[in-house]
Amino acid sequence: MPDMRWLGHTWSVTKKTTKKKVAPRLGRPPATDSAGTRQRILDIARLAFAARGYDASTNRSVGADAGITAGAIYHYFGSKLDLYIAVHDDVQERVYSQFSDAISTPPTFRTKIEAVLEAAHEMNKEDPSLAQFLGALRVDMRRNPELKAALQHYAVARLEFFDRIVDHGVTTGEIDPSQREEVSALVLVLLIGLTDAVSGNPSTHRHAVDAIKALLEGKLIRDVS
Amino acid sequence: MPDMRWLGHTWSVTKKTTKKKVAPRLGRPPATDSAGTRQRILDIARLAFAARGYDASTNRSVGADAGITAGAIYHYFGSKLDLYIAVHDDVQERVYSQFSDAISTPPTFRTKIEAVLEAAHEMNKEDPSLAQFLGALRVDMRRNPELKAALQHYAVARLEFFDRIVDHGVTTGEIDPSQREEVSALVLVLLIGLTDAVSGNPSTHRHAVDAIKALLEGKLIRDVS
């Protein structure tokens, strides 16, 4: 079972304590489906934050796309920042539970990385906004101190997730211990590059994933020296 | 004794240590260097745009860091957008003249790419804000239609620059023609990944460059299957 300690930890940075999640009642739902509205806001907000980032995504536009007014968002989330954090937690959960599953079976560094790449590609095909949100998140955390303060913890956890895969490669002998840091940096570059460079285009994303896999097997570039 | 009140507002890059609010004089400050001020604005704006992006970088803060008021920026640049474009042109020129020089001598795809990586690393050591600006630019172009309209042309040119290197690799036989698109996507992922993932940290950047070079030679990951 994958290590998921770093999931499920809610950081409420705002003053207002998030209202207790009311368990969905049995029987006929009321005219307006509260949980449904909340989820709709979350989905719309993810798309908005992924496409335009934190600052340029306005409560008004998110609300409008979700069929409500800007003020109504505050029934579900204490602030714009809280909404961002909720979106983040949702994305984090969905992406890293997939990644965790993906790496659980393959025995080697290379096969684990390949499994992550394939999982990333599948997710990208299904809903590119997940990867795009994570790409935007990195930028927005640099740009907005409040975001950084609230989500730094997870960013570190994401780095550690990949470091553990690299550590495994050292264990299996695939990676020379003296090159652990190089490989670690490379993995970062590849994963972040995939997200930032090609997550908008499934077919290019496919090409990139294939290229990386070939490269890891030493099969992409021929020597002509 | 000469009147030196005007010293009170020069180069006050401070933010909170408002030293006693020395009332700045009206009128042209003595001994000002117009070209110097313009360059200072450009440099500070590059740092700001790189760190916080277009929207979050305010004329006020750029002006304050340059020792002038927000309005004075308009003495040198017609609008915030014009300032951004001027920074862009400056960065573009500096980075791509280096890249062009770098690829001119090496004979093969791999050596050309390695030369680009080394040039990128040197620039990153000297002034990381160049790469960071280009990374931020990609994000800001997605987020801001005006930026996109103004700078799309250059973005395409940058892609073509790398495509030409890949084409050369096909010519030399290093790259199988059927894999040109894969390699093209890979180069993008690597370059953008380098910029977005590690340009803030010279030593990690070094590790990443070394890892990529080793990988291109098929020497990084051993096969243990």
Added chain:
Amino acid sequence: MPDMRWLGHTWSVTKKTTKKKVAPRLGRPPATDSAGTRQRILDIARLAFAARGYDASTNRSVGADAGITAGAIYHYFGSKLDLYIAVHDDVQERVYSQFSDAISTPPTFRTKIEAVLEAAHEMNKEDPSLAQFLGALRVDMRRNPELKAALQHYAVARLEFFDRIVDHGVTTGEIDPSQREEVSALVLVLLIGLTDAVSGNPSTHRHAVDAIKALLEGKLIRDVS
């Protein structure tokens, strides 16, 4: 005892007697009448635009006179230009429905013009800001290209309204066809002169209307040559 702090900011048309700076509450004020506020903005804006013109009328002052902040105007109108257009449409409707009614019954050119003059006088007595707005409009359209673009259509329609009356005078034989242009120019001069010269003063306006009517009957100036 009810909380009445919010009374502090209602209808504060004052300018200098800032009575103790009662901090206004955030949020929706109690017992507000949205349509009433909108109409209040419209009325106050008409007075402001009539008195000081488009540029010199600030959102801040209009808002203050309407008991709200400058930004709140945007709750009702999309921009300052939109507000101006809304005021214009309101004035246009009120004035020209009166004028249209006035000319419908009288059979001749002279009686139609007299009816227009009387209608203008009645309106001027009741609310001089209507005519003054139209006078200011002509100036502001010359000075502001955006205004011109938005309202040119109506300006032409207003000219045509009077041209049709003159045409009628040609039909009845009151006006020699060779003098249609002269009379047309005269009507313009009279109507615009009335607005610009005397609309601020009801009694002088009365004098002017009477003089024009006498003149049209050839009874004002005796020949002593």
Added chain:
Amino acid sequence: MPDMRWLGHTWSVTKKTTKKKVAPRLGRPPATDSAGTRQRILDIARLAFAARGYDASTNRSVGADAGITAGAIYHYFGSKLDLYIAVHDDVQERVYSQFSDAISTPPTFRTKIEAVLEAAHEMNKEDPSLAQFLGALRVDMRRNPELKAALQHYAVARLEFFDRIVDHGVTTGEIDPSQREEVSALVLVLLIGLTDAVSGNPSTHRHAVDAIKALLEGKLIRDVS
């Protein structure tokens, strides 16, 4: 000789005392012709103030059109307001010396008014900016308290100029004493109407002048009742 007492009185509202007008030196003028520059500023400013009014005419644009920078205007005029007043005094002198000349010979009210109309028409053909400036002046005085304070005196004098012609008409018996105020209001309406309605178009201006003259002779509109 016409009454010109109200001419030639300079009202300096600003703090800075207008520099003594240096008498043009004999002999070769210096490289830059100071008096020439001053007059150029005055002419350009008249056009600008006439076309766009006080607020929308910027020192920068006036300077640019006059071939100098905005700051240089302050060598000749203490402030924008001073410049406006100087333009006003110039226009006032030119227009009312013509008007004064025009009314000196004709013996009756009607012929004096006709002479004024013809003089206005001649001036309008030669340089419409004179009348347009006076039209804009009336608007700008309403809109800008400082302008009003500085120039109210002249506005009153202009009214009195026409009142004296009306008084003359009463003397000659052309105007019934009981109708003096009506005629006075009419003259205002006609003169201001001419300026505001048709001063931009010489041919329409001609039509209007002819129509007014015919009307004063009772010859424009036939009775068909």
Added chain:
DNA sequence: AATGAATGAGACTTCATTCAT
């Protein structure tokens, strides 16, 4: 006599947020 660098005030506008209903 003129330039041009710079200030400071003020304009329009957008936005997160609050709160009566």
Added chain:
DNA sequence: CATGAATGAAGTCTCATTCAT
């Protein structure tokens, strides 16, 4: 649960004006 009226802070930009050169 949701609306919509309103605030206040902040941002871009313009402009008259000042003043060293």
